[in-house]
Amino acid sequence: MSDEEFDLLDELYFVQSYSYLKDTLGWEEHLILKTLTQLYSKSYIKCLTEPDQERFDQVDISKEGTSLYFLATKKGLMAHNAL
Template sequence: MTDQEFDVLDELYFVIPFEELLEAVDMEEAELYSILKELLKKKWVKCYRDHSEELLPHEVEIDHQYKEYSYLATKIGLLAHNGR
């Protein structure tokens, strides 16, 4: 786990919209997008259309809609984060 992945997961104990996450981690948008994409591949985060509607993995269009999603760490992601 990279330091940047750790910092992002640190903010994802609760569902958070992309814009709020961007402010919280103090990164460039492109960097955060790249990290979220990698965390999705690892199944360490999941996406929400809003705070209550979880998207299934095949429904996520991270390349086009990442700004519209909210994010939450998965159980696997939290275990990886806490095990570091």
């Protein structure tokens, strides 16, 4: 797990919006979207359209990520806590 993945996952113990991540981490948009995509591909996070509405289809984070919410999965939390 990269430092960026670890830091981003650290913010996703609770549902967070893209704008929250951008404000909190202070990263450029491309870095946030790239890191979210990496975490999503490992099944470490799930995507939501609203804080309580999970997406079950395949999500293209590079196209839709700025309008979504994110949450760490159990697999992601276990990987995060193993480090």
